[in-house]
Amino acid sequence: MWVLWFQKPVVSDHMRLTVLGTGTIAFSPTRSCAAYYLEAGDARVLIDCGPGSARRLAELGIPWQTITHVVISHFHIDHHSDLPALVFAGKYGMLPARTAPLDIVGPLGTRALLERLAAAHGEWLMTPGYPVRITELAPGTSMDLGGARLDCTKVPHTPESMAYSVSHGGRRLVYSGDTGFDAAFAQWAAGCDLLVLECSLPQTMAIVEHLTPEQCGEIACLAAPRTLVLTHLDPPVELVDIKALVAARYEGPLVIAHDGWSTELGD
């Protein structure tokens, strides 16, 4: 008698964000530079990888060996300096050495950045013994991350700066990267489940390239996310009452992230 085994395809709506670094280049004992680990279906995505992110991955017990994509928001060093270390770790930091491809995704100019880094560190950065695939995204385009969808839009910070969104299983996460105030970005983020927004400086130190708590509240008011998460906190911004300043403009749930903060978006 034949016994038939029907294997149900596993479709995972799983989406979990773990914040690795909530600080800036103003070094902090508690806040590492920008880095976010996102599990979305089969994708294991590191969004930004500033200094300290490799350390945080290890501390939090995240299987960094299985990261599938590294997505870079812009070319400031507090958002990408641990990328060469991550590539090198795939070659010499694990046994057996990595064979799976690593996708590096970023704005136009990412390939040139990698070539400059390879000129400094060595050719192994582009050819570490496993495929390194570089994808440059123009603002407004999208990419498949093995089942999850990555979208991007331009934000006012540096000429190449982009914000990203990852959609999977009916949920959407938006990450601003570094940005100044931009109503168009707020519109683009509208209705997302999780809005991860930079909140760099207090009003007294405001500059057009970064956000204040007041501006975070205004963007959240326009975007109306299910939950607002603030990150990229420069030490002086922590001296003001961030929660009150945001709450005066936006009534929804607010999290001031700390390194290691994690949340599930899917089911």
Ligand SMILES: [Zn+2]
């Ligand atoms: Zn930054």
Ligand SMILES: [Zn+2]
């Ligand atoms: Zn920046």
